Every structure is written in structure tokens, then in C-alpha cells.
Amino acid sequence: MLTLGTALAFAGAAIAAAFAGVGSAIGVGIAGQAGSGVISEDPDKFGNVLVLQALPGTQGIYGLLIAFIIVLNIGVIDGNIKELSTYQGLSLLFAALPIAIGGLMSGIYQGKVAASAIYLSAKRPEETGKGIILTAMVETYAVLALLISFIMVNGVKL
Amino acid sequence: MPQASYEYAVGRVSVLFTKMLDASQIRRISEAASEAEALALLLETGYGGNLSAGQINTQEIDYVIRAQLQISRQKIWELTPAPELTSLFLLQVDVHNIKTLLKARLLGVDAPDVLIEGGIFPLDFLHDAITNKYYGDMPSAFRVAMDKIEVELQHNVDPLRFSAELDGAMFKHIKTVLDEKHDNSFVREYFGLMADFQNARSVVRSRLLHWEADKLKPLLLECGDIEHSLFLEAMETPFEQLGAKLNHGKHGKVISQTIEEYVSTKDPSVLKRKMETALMNVLRGVKWDTFTLGPIIGYLMAREAEAKALRVIFGAKRGGFEAELPELYA
Numbered sequence: 056m057l058t059l060g061t062a063l064a065f066a067g068a069a070i071a072a073a074f075a076g077v078g079s080a081i082g083v084g085i086a087g088q089a090g091s092g093v094i095s096e097d098p099d100k101f102g103n104v105l106v107l108q109a110l111p112g113t114q115g116i117y118g119l120l121i122a123f124i125i126v127l128n129i130g131v132i133d134g135n136i137k138e139l140s141t142y143q144g145l146s147l148l149f150a151a152l153p154i155a156i157g158g159l160m161s162g163i164y165q166g167k168v169a170a171s172a173i174y175l176s177a178k179r180p181e182e183t184g185k186g187i188i189l190t191a192m193v194e195t196y197a198v199l200a201l202l203i204s205f206i207m208v209n210g211v212k213l
Numbered sequence: 214m215p216q217a218s219y220e221y222a223v224g225r226v227s228v229l230f231t232k233m234l235d236a237s238q239i240r241r242i243s244e245a246a247s248e249a250e251a252l253a254l255l256l257e258t259g260y261g262g263n264l265s266a267g268q269i270n271t272q273e274i275d276y277v278i279r280a281q282l283q284i285s286r287q288k289i290w291e292l293t294p295a296p297e298l299t300s301l302f303l304l305q306v307d308v309h310n311i312k313t314l315l316k317a318r319l320l321g322v323d324a325p326d327v328l329i330e331g332g333i334f335p336l337d338f339l340h341d342a343i344t345n346k347y348y349g350d351m352p353s354a355f356r357v358a359m360d361k362i363e364v365e366l367q368h369n370v371d372p373l374r375f376s377a378e379l380d381g382a383m384f385k386h387i388k389t390v391l392d393e394k395h396d397n398s399f400v401r402e403y404f405g406l407m408a409d410f411q412n413a414r415s416v417v418r419s420r421l422l423h424w425e426a427d428k429l430k431p432l433l434l435e436c437g438d439i440e441h442s443l444f445l446e447a448m449e450t451p452f453e454q455l456g457a458k459l460n461h462g463k464h465g466k467v468i469s470q471t472i473e474e475y476v477s478t479k480d481p482s483v484l485k486r487k488m489e490t491a492l493m494n495v496l497r498g499v500k501w502d503t504f505t506l507g508p509i510i511g512y513l514m515a516r517e518a519e520a521k522a523l524r525v526i527f528g529a530k531r532g533g534f535e536a537e538l539p540e541l542y543a
Contacts, residue, residue, distance in 0.1 A: 085220055092224020092292075100228075170220050171503050177227035 061136060063144030064129050067151035068122040071204065074155035075118025075197075078162025082111025082169065089170035093177040103176045103183045110190045111165040114158035117201040121154045124208050137213055150207030157200025165193035219504045222292045226512045229288065234258060234519055239538070242523070248530045252277075255523070274527045278520045279329060285516040286331030295506050298400050301387050302510055306332035307339070308379050311355075314343040315362070319370060354389060358382035377432050384408055384434040391436070399499045399507060401436075406464045406495060408437035410488040413459055413468050416447050417475065417484060424448075438462025452476050467491050493518070 090104035125147055130137045139147075172186025234242075238258055245251035252274060255261075261277035262284050286303060293299040306329050317324035328336055334351075342348055348359040359382075362375045387404050390396075412433050419429040426448040433441045439461045450458045453476060460469035471487040496514050499507025522538050529535060 088218045088220035089224040092221040092226075093228055096225050096228035167504070170224075174223060174227040174503060177224065178231055 056138070057136065058138045058140070058144070060139030060141045060144030061129060063141065064125055064139055064147040067144075067148035068125040070148075070155040071118045071125070071151035071158075072115075072122035073118070075121075075158025075162065076115040078159035079112050079115030079118075080162075082114070082162040082164075082166025083108060085163070085166035086111055086169035086173060089173040093173055097177065100177060100180070103180065104173055106187060107169045107172050107176065107183075107190060110169050110187070110194065111162050113194060114154075114162035114165070114197045117197055118154050118158045121151055121201065121204045121208060124205070125151065128208065128211075128213055139213065143211060143213060146211045147208060150204055150211060152204075153200040153207075154197075154204040158197055161193050161197040161200070165190060165197070168193055217294045219294050219506070219509075222294055223503050223508050225288075225292050226508050229285075229512055230515070232259065233515060234260065234523075239519075239522060239526070243526050243538075245530075248274075248527060251527065251530060274523070278523055282516060282520050283330045285513060289509060289513045290331070293506070293509055297390055297394060298396060298398075298506055299510065299513075300333040301390060301400065301404065302513055303332050304383050304386065307334050308383050310334070310336065310339050311343065311359075311379055312376060314339055315375065316372070318343055319366070352386050352389075354382040354385035355379075358385075374431075380411075381431070381434060384436045388436040398505070399495055400510075402463070403492060403495045403510075404436050405438050405462075406491055407488070408434040409439045409459075409462065409464060409468055410471075410484070410491065412437060412439065412441075412444050413472060414484045414488070416444050416455070416459075417472070417481075419448065420452070438464065439468075464491065489518075 086108040090108050093100050093104055126132060129139060129147075169190045172183075172190050175186045176183040234255075238254075242251045242254050245254055255274075255277065261280045286306065289299060290296070290303070310328050310332055313324050313327050330336060338350070342351065342359075346363050348356045351359065358378045362378050365371070365374065384404070391401050391404070415429060415432045419432070426445045429445065429448060430441075433444055439459060443459060443461060447455055447458050455476065456469040456471075456473040459472060460466060467487070471484060471491075474487070475481065475483045493514070496507070496511045499505060500511050502508070525538060
């Protein structure tokens, strides 16, 4: 039988995957629209555009990673779901928040920076590398969020 | 089908900017030994949509420029996510077409060569409206102005008068659209500045022609920051104090400085040149606002400025004098 704690842990896994995924979807969508605009006028820019469009997609992967660790830790993968106390469940839920919120926001903003970098690449293809660096800077904060979520999830004794 | 998003539109515009003439190309065209060589250099860049020098003779440079402007206007029309606001920047094309068709009707001739595609009204629509004198399908400001012009034309033909009526209608329509859209972006600033500058120019012209304030009144355009009453009062103000008198609103300072420069130099071209610079500065201010209409309108106006520069260069070559290039966007 599932306890409230287990349900809260599921909620943590769900928000980590969903929020970070939504952030990535929006970010990749923004960059994708900018990229389609550029490619429709100059199809040779596809290579540069693809790299920049892919960058905001990492938050979704980070969210998935934390969600996966949570479900792994509570025994969903091996079919032996643990009965967690409410505090254990709440701890896992809170542990998921950094990557959920950090992934959501950084995904959207990284998408905007990626779109601007795509415009930069359209005007000055030789500066694409700088556009990639500027876009990757936003990634720092998604990585920090991932790190703290990872430490917290692994710190919860089950 | 194009997506109606700023991200997509600005992406396309970013590439289109790279296809414009750059400073070195304009300099090479300007320094060409002859008009024919300048035209060949221009066509080599792909300007005008892949026309070849064999297809065009130097007398038809205006055809090439108009072909390019038409392509640019159609691109913008196709990709803009804000058609109502964008259309305001294309209204001048429609006003030109209406004036041309009206004059052609009065002279009993056809004028297909001087009509320009790329406005908000299709040419057939305008042609039918002016031929049948039926303006019911036009926006309210234009409908009222055209009906008024038709009544006036039954008594006398005054081209200056109907030109002023149409310019007035254009700014009235712009103000209506901006109010309806609750727009407070650079679009309002751009047209407000243009209206204020044009009104200031009308005051200066009226003063030089010794007109009464009553004659100035119908020439004043709506949409500006400066009250019309101030322009009317300015008709009685000594020229030396005219700049200070019109120093009102966000751009009062630049208008005031322009008038003071005109008063000290007596060069009427100062008024137009400074207005173009000020308008271009408004567009430059939003050049990097990547998720707005700024870069999209910037491209359209950059193409217009480029066309103006080319007309000046080729005109100067034909006339055998030194070209003084107008304000460019970049």
C-alpha cells in the first residue's frame, strides 16, 4: 500500500521531469522558431542553427535524471515500492524543486539567448562560436540546480 | 505558411539584412566612373531581384529600385506578426497611389508605370474605388477624406489641397489604429515625431509664404505630441523664438534645435534632413529588441533609406554633381 510519503516522492519525481521538460520545450521552441526563420532565407545555416537550438534541451534531461533517481531510490524500477514516511516523501519533493524551477526558468531564458545567438549567426556566421558560449552561460544555472537536487535526493535516507 | 511569431520573423529579417548593400558597396557604386558602370555594379549585388544589366538601361534605375522595394515590402508583409502596426509603415505607398490615380483620372490618362505595389490596398481595389468614386470599403479616415475631395473637385482642382487632405487622413488613420491597439511602443513615437516635425515644417513654409494661420490649420497632422494650438500661435512668433516655442513633448528639443539651425543657416533642407535622422534614431533604438517589431520595421526602413541613397547617387551621376548621401539605417 502506498503511503503519503511515497505519493509525495512521486510528486517530486513528476515535477522534476515535467517542469524542467516544459522549460526545455519552450526554450527549444523559441530557438526553433528563430532557426526556421533563418533557414527559410538561408538553408546553409542549418548546422549552426541546430547546435544552438539543441542547447535549451538539456534542462529536460536534467529533470528526467533527478526524476529517475527518485523513482529508482523508492523502488519503482525493481517493482518493490518502499513505504516512505511523510517526512521522507516531503524531503524528496523539496529535493526535486531546484531542478524543477531552475530547469523551467533557465530553459526558457536559454531559448531566448539561443534565438539571439541564431540571429547573430545569421548576420555574422564567423561569430557563431561566441553565440554558443553566451547561450551555454545560462546552462550554468541549470547545472547548479541539478547538482543541489542530486545531492539532496541522495541525502534522503530511505 | 509563415508562422506568426516574432522569433521566426526576426530570424528571416536577420538574413535579409545581410543581403542589403553595405557601406563599401554603396561607396563603390558612388565612385563608379559612369552611370552604366554604377548600374552594373548595383545589379551584380543581386539588387532588384536578379535583373541583369542587359535587361535594364541606365534610364530605368528607378524601375530597379522600385522592383527591390516591392520585393522588400512584400517580404515584410508576408512575415510580420503584427500586420496592423506594420501596415502603418506601408500607408505612404497607398497615399502615393491614391494621389497618382486621382491625378491620372483628372488628366484623363492611365498611370500604371508610376503606381507602386506593396501598400495595404491592392492596386485594383484603389483603381476601382477612384474610377467609381466609391470609397465605402476604405478605412473611415480615408473614406471621409476622399468623399470630401470628390466634393471639392466638383468646384475646383487644388492638388495641394487634396494632397494635404490625404496626408491628414493617413495620420488620422494611424492615430486610430494606435489607439485601438493601445500601442505605446516605438511605432507611436515614430509617427508622433514625424507628425510634429511635419507640422513644424508646415509652420516654417507657411511663414515663408506669408500665409495666415487659417490656411495652416488644415495642413496640421494628428498623432504628434505638440498641440495644434502651439503651431497656430507659432505663426505669430518671431522666427528667432520659433524653436523655443515648439520645444514641447518628448522630441521637442530636437525639433527646437532643428528650427534654430534653420533660422541661422536659412537652409530649408535642414528640416527634412534632421527629421530623417531623428526618425532613423527612433528605429535604431529598437534595432536590438529581438522579440519585437523593431528589427522588422528597421529592415523595411533600411531598404527605403538604401533606395533613397541610390536615387541620390544616380541622380548626382546624371546631373554631374557630388552626391550627398541621405541618412542610412546602419
